[in-house]
Amino acid sequence: MRVVRHNDVESLLGRCANVLRSQEALNNNLIQLLSLIANNSKLLKPPFSFGTVEKDGVPIGCYVQASPDGLVITDMPTDAISPMCDSIAADSTIATR
Secondary structure: OEEEEEOOHHHHHHHHHHHHHHOOOOOHHHHHHHHHHHOOOOOOOOOEEEEEEEEOOEEEEEEEEEOOOEEEEOOOOHHHHHHHHHHHHHOOOOOOO
16 A cells, blocks of 8 residues: 655546545545635645555545645545555645644
């Protein structure tokens, strides 16, 4: 299992669109957040942190960290949570508590 960081919303969507669509109702908040970021909404300001959790090269979950929303994630296997959290904690883009 590995975490892949993405530089922008388009890159994240390119990798995890199928994950988001597979459970659209559950991922509605994340889809809306990504839409706001993609459309340069004045409600959100950088920095943002984007990532996918992948197993055997296939995305199994994704996340966005943005202020003021904090961390928004898709449903993913429990063994994916720890690598995702470690990656986010190591990322100096957004302060973590």
